[in-house]
Amino acid sequence: MGPSRSNRGSRRPRNRAEEPVLHGTWTEEELRATVSAYLAMRTMEQNGIPFVKKRYYTELANQFGRTEKAFEYRMQNISYICALLGRTWVSGLKPAKNVGPHNAPIIERLLCELDGQPYTGKAAFEHQVSRYQTKPVLPTPIGIQEPQQRYATNTSYGRDPKVKAWVLMTAAGHCESCAQPAPFHATTGDAFLEVHHLRTLAEGGSDTISNTVALCPNCHRELHYGVNQAQKREALYQALPRLVRE
Ligand SMILES: [Zn+2]
Ligand SMILES: [Zn+2]
Structure with a gap:
């Protein structure tokens, strides 16, 4: 399954010893640090603790050699994934749709992992739905006659x-x-x-x-x-x- 990959994310892996690359593929490490910073901001917002978003961008920019703007935008992608999951997103970071088919599932997985939630692929699936809807022509799909069960587990909480x-x-x-x-x-x-x-x-x-x-x-x-x-x-x-x- 999955849409045809765009070629945007397919450059050779960057080498951090060289000059900072502003556009190339994001590494797992970069995405993880960005999601982690995002969740820290979300927790503070939920607890009414003031924080400065720019500080997080600056720290990430210094650590990974991308622009602060790049991290701000990535954070908006994370808001979009949160929105697809029906979870709270940081209010100042308006969801931005163009995550890219490569990064959407990675961001979702990291969000679930760092949030202690099971990964279901729901956001990545909805993201694909959204991308297909923008196609000028979408031929009648064949579909899947016998969908395979993939995710049998779900976190549940002991509720009263x-x-x-x-x-x-x-x-x-x-x-x-x-x-x-x-x-x-x-x-x-x-x-x-x-x-x-x-x-x-x-x-x-x-x-x-x-x-x-x-x-x-x-x-x-x-x-x-x-x-x-x-x-x-x-x-x-x-x-x-x-x-x-x-
Ligand atoms: Zn509810
Ligand atoms: Zn009602």
């Missing part, structure tokens, strides 16, 4: 069923974001709402009623992927006194 029950009972069949009734009833007879952690468990959020809301599927997806996710999240903190920022 009482928290979910309490939040659902409090929501009483209405989305706590848009206040609309649940869009349908599940086969079990229950009004169908999803439970969402405002600070995700993967990001160290707690499984408590002060971090959890019950949402209709639309609002839930919007909180993960929507362009107005920050405002929507803020509105929940304003509307529900039980919620506490983590």
